[in-house]
Amino acid sequence: MGVSRASNGIVTAAFGIGGLVAGSLIGYVSDRTQNRIGPQLCASVLYVVSGLVLYFAKHFYQIVIFRLILGIASSIADTMLFTTVADVYPANLLGFKMAVIFVFDNIGNMLGPLLGGKAYEHM
Numbered sequence: 001m002g003v004s005r006a007s008n009g010i011v012t013a014a015f016g017i018g019g020l021v022a023g024s025l026i027g028y029v030s031d032r033t034q035n036r037i038g039p040q041l042c043a044s045v046l047y048v049v050s051g052l053v054l055y056f057a058k059h060f061y062q063i064v065i066f067r068l069i070l071g072i073a074s075s076i077a078d079t080m081l082f083t084t085v086a087d088v089y090p091a092n093l094l095g096f097k098m099a100v101i102f103v104f105d106n107i108g109n110m111l112g113p114l115l116g117g118k119a120y121e122h123m
Helices: 005-033 037-055 060-088 091-121
Strands: none
Touching: 005 037, 005 060, 037 060, 060 091
16 A cells, blocks of 8 residues: 555554544433443444445555544444443442453453464465
8 A cells, every 4th residue: 555664553543533532422422311222233333334444445544544433333332331231230240240341352352363363374
């Protein structure tokens, strides 16, 4: 694409910017409306949209847009996940339930790149 390695910082920052904006907004909206399903469905649609943007990306700015949309989707999904857990479980179980989420999140973060790399080697 003809961009410098330093451009990786822009791609990384786009994710954070999307997450910062969406996380603040969706938390407020979710508390005001008490609607957890709508935002979660919105996040799912945004994940699909970001994947399509990446798939068809031919220019650097399209990858930045992909990361921005992905950051928004991720922030919405994470906010709704923790809000839903807090809605469903009593206060005396919240610590354990949140820990379970983070354990499996870390397992995914460890295994995802390994399995993805192995899958890529066999393509």
